[in-house]
Amino acid sequence: MKYIFFSAILLTLSFGDIFSMNSYEADFRQVVTNDKGNILEYSGHIKVMKPQYALWEYLQPSTKLIYINKNMATIVEPDLEQVIVKKLHNSIDFFKILKNAKKIDKNTYIAEFQSVQYTIKMIDSDLKSIEYKDQLDNTILINFSEQTVNKKMSTKEFKPCIPTEYDLIRG
Template sequence: MKKLLLATFISVQLFASLQELTSFEADFSQSITDEKEKVLTYHGRIVALKPQNARWSYIEPIKKDVFINDFQVTIVEPEIEQVIIKRIESNFDFFKIVSSAKKIDQNTYVAFYRETKFTIVKNGDFIESISYLDEFENRVKITFENQKQNHTIKKSIFIPKYPIEFDIIKD
């Protein structure tokens, strides 16, 4: 759970540090490789709107939506009819964190957050991928395709929607 939230927070906010973006939308593939070289891959779509709104819609191998709104994360898991609601630290400013990303070469940047190194690779004006080691020493790589930047996004898509009968877990 922590690695999903950290990946979500950091990757959404990295867009702002490399270029002044107000919105971002893309298809993504997220691969997690453990120490035995076993790879777990997720596919989906991200939509993000400045300052702190994001929706990660996981499509494969399971369906799941992760909503980030101001100081709260809501994870909707329809397959198990469950919703997890977590509070984010109020002093956590994602845009300031990634604004410290340093250019390493023409297309590569590095940012540090809570002792984790994030490597960002650009292709032209677009972010191609973000890679890091999570707290369990798994290699995580998120790759983006079909990107749109700085277009109008209705804030209503960041409001979690789920059936009333789902179990709600507040953390």
């Protein structure tokens, strides 16, 4: 669950227009490989807007919505009919990560933030993937497709809709 939070905070934008980009939307495929080689795959859709709003809509293998609003995360799990609300203690500034990334070759950038190294792949001005190792030594690879940059978004899109019959867990 921790790598899902971290990924949810992380994701945003491409290098080409980093200073003018205000929003990013894409489909994603996330592959988590543990130190024994076991693989978990997730897929879905992401929306991100400056300054620190994100909505990760996980569609496979099960539905889960993760809303990030600055330093708060709300996880809506329809299959479990529950909502988890957590304060994020280490807020991650992905714009800062991108801004400080160093170009390694034509399509590869390396960035370091909070002792984690990120490998960022670009093709033309499109963000193709981000890869990193989490604190549990899992390798996280997130691939992006069907991207839209600077689409007009509202903060309302990042406000969770919590069904009244769901259990609410505050963590």
